[in-house]
Amino acid sequence: MVPLSCDALGVRAINHELRALPAGGTARVVHPRGRHNLAVGIPSPVSITVEGNAGYFLGGLSGAADGSGPHIVVDGFVGWSVGENLMGGSIRVRGSASQSAGSSARGGRIVIEGDASLRAGISLKGGTLAIAGDAGAMSGFMAQAGLILIGGDAGHGLGDSLYEAVIYVAGSIASLGADAVVQEMTDEDLLAVKELVQEAGFDHVDPTRVTKVGSARQLYHFSTHNHGAY
Amino acid sequence: MLVSMLEALDERGPDSAGIAVYCDDAIGRESPGRPGCLKISLGSDDPVEWQEVARGLTTRLGAGVDWQPFGAGMVLSIPEDLEAEARTSLATNWPEIRVLATGRNVRVLKGVGRPTDTCARYGVADWAGYMAVAHTRMATESAVTVLHAHPFVPSRDLCVVHNGSFSNYATVRRRLVAAGVEFDSDNDSEVAARYLARRLAAGDDLDEAIRWVMKEMDGFFTLVISTADELSVVRDAFACKPAVVAVADGYVAVASEYRALAELPGIASATVFEPQPEEVYTWFR
Numbered sequence: 001m002v003p004l005s006c007d008a009l010g011v012r013a014i015n016h017e018l019r020a021l022p023a024g025g026t027a028r029v030v031h032p033r034g035r036h037n038l039a040v041g042i043p044s045p046v047s048i049t050v051e052g053n054a055g056y057f058l059g060g061l062s063g064a065a066d067g068s069g070p071h072i073v074v075d076g077f078v079g080w081s082v083g084e085n086l087m088g089g090s091i092r093v094r095g096s097a098s099q100s101a102g103s104s105a106r107g108g109r110i111v112i113e114g115d116a117s118l119r120a121g122i123s124l125k126g127g128t129l130a131i132a133g134d135a136g137a138m139s140g141f142m143a144q145a146g147l148i149l150i151g152g153d154a155g156h157g158l159g160d161s162l163y164e165a166v167i168y169v170a171g172s173i174a175s176l177g178a179d180a181v182v183q184e185m186t187d188e189d190l191l192a193v194k195e196l197v198q199e200a201g202f203d204h205v206d207p208t209r210v211t212k213v214g215s216a217r218q219l220y221h222f223s224t225h226n227h228g229a230y
Numbered sequence: 231m232l233v234s235m236l237e238a239l240d241e242r243g244p245d246s247a248g249i250a251v252y253c254d255d256a257i258g259r260e261s262p263g264r265p266g267c268l269k270i271s272l273g274s275d276d277p278v279e280w281q282e283v284a285r286g287l288t289t290r291l292g293a294g295v296d297w298q299p300f301g302a303g304m305v306l307s308i309p310e311d312l313e314a315e316a317r318t319s320l321a322t323n324w325p326e327i328r329v330l331a332t333g334r335n336v337r338v339l340k341g342v343g344r345p346t347d348t349c350a351r352y353g354v355a356d357w358a359g360y361m362a363v364a365h366t367r368m369a370t371e372s373a374v375t376v377l378h379a380h381p382f383v384p385s386r387d388l389c390v391v392h393n394g395s396f397s398n399y400a401t402v403r404r405r406l407v408a409a410g411v412e413f414d415s416d417n418d419s420e421v422a423a424r425y426l427a428r429r430l431a432a433g434d435d436l437d438e439a440i441r442w443v444m445k446e447m448d449g450f451f452t453l454v455i456s457t458a459d460e461l462s463v464v465r466d467a468f469a470c471k472p473a474v475v476a477v478a479d480g481y482v483a484v485a486s487e488y489r490a491l492a493e494l495p496g497i498a499s500a501t502v503f504e505p506q507p508e509e510v511y512t513w514f515r
Contacts, residue, residue: 033489055489
């Protein structure tokens with residue numbers, strides 16, 4: 001396995017090499033130095049390790065519509081929008097993630113072992129986002145489908161204008177956003193959290209003690225008693 | 231250090247750049263630390279014969295004037311009480327020249343074009359100082375000229391750089407203009423800088439003045455604000471614009487992206503974090 005060094009190659013060349021890997025192949029990306037767009041658009045099930053801190057959009061647009069895709073591990077922190085529009089596969093970040101982690105992800109699983117900043121899981125479209133630590137303000141904003149697990153505390157405005165995505169929080173919630181409500185945990189919820197906790201390796205999260213946040217569905221339709229506001 | 235930071239973000243702001251450096255160094259016959267000496271950084275969008283300007287000013291203002299070339303312009307050193315006279319003389323005789331900064335310690339260079347080219351052209355890597363602020367601009371609200379480039383130095387040693395855009399700047403600007411504040415450009419960031427300077431002049435400390443900016447000015451911003459002995463960073467309530475801080479052994483560095491910090495010495499063992507929205511972070515010299 002030849003290491004791909006960001007000191008020697010540009011991001012475009014590195015991504016080209018990663019896309020050329022055969023299914024089951026492995027690659028190391030070294031000296032990332034916060035470069036953006038690393039491992040973006042990788043369609044096949046390959047294993048990629050990024051040895052250091054990465055920049056924006058790490059692993060974005062990767063994977064296929066059937067949920068298959070690369071397995072990417074970042075040994076460091078990542079910038080904005082890790083796994084944006086992820087289709088399949090998985091991304092694991094050993095450090096923390098900046099803003100908009102997992103934004104618009106349609107599939108796949110993103111695990112953040114540290115904290116995630118503001119707007120984590122914004123507009124999530126079916127992917128899974130698991131954060132071991134805290135999540136910043138406005139996380140889960142307008143998330144349409146999928147699952148967000150926050151192992152620590154959630155910031156203000158959690159789940160604002162939520163559609164059908166579901167958020168589970170192990171710690172405290174600073175405040176809920178518009179139309180977000182705490183809901184009863186069902187057996188299916190418990191099962192989903194148990195599975196995710198196990199897959200993510202979040203030993204500190206007790207699935208029986210998480211808070212479920214979902215949509216009250218009051219923003220779905222125009223309500224005639226609101227017409228005075230327009 | 232600053233040059234490597236600026237070069238890493240070259241493509242973020244390829245239209246113009248500005249660099250402020252704070253140093254205790256004397257100019258000409260100034261004795262270091264002698265009270266009463268004011269440095270005035272001058273620049274222009276037009277070609278200027280700086281030596282002639284310096285000679286002319288010495289004739290008009292007297293023997294207390296020293297100067298040295300600085301970047302595309304020059305830095306004057308004059309007795310503090312001659313500031314008004316120097317400004318009048320400059321405005322009357324060389325209207326194409328603008329005062330980029332005044333202060334005991336700060337010097338400012340601004341250039342149009344790629345930041346990397348500006349650094350190379352003026353040997354910025356060889357400059358010395360205890361604090362420096364650089365800005366790469368990708369203009370959205372106003373023209374690309376030297377005068378529109380950041381940093382803005384609205385009062386002595388107060389330096390402001392801004393990433394973002396203010397939506398109500400015209401309203402605040404009208405209020406400031408009505409109160410007698412003069413502007414060098416129609417740049418939205420300059421409004422925030424002048425507003426800050428006004429609050430400080432009214433007796434606010436830096437922290438209070440920054441909180442007033444957050445209250446009065448609407449828009450997206452990461453602001454880096456420095457005085458002769460303080461450095462502050464603040465982000466808007468939605469943290470719409472990025473910022474990363476590294477606190478390392480011997481220095482504090484703030485940048486828009488981690489890429490700019492990745493090459494700094496000792497970064498692997500530094501504490502790296504993102505400033506929280508609406509929280510004012512300040513470090514002292």
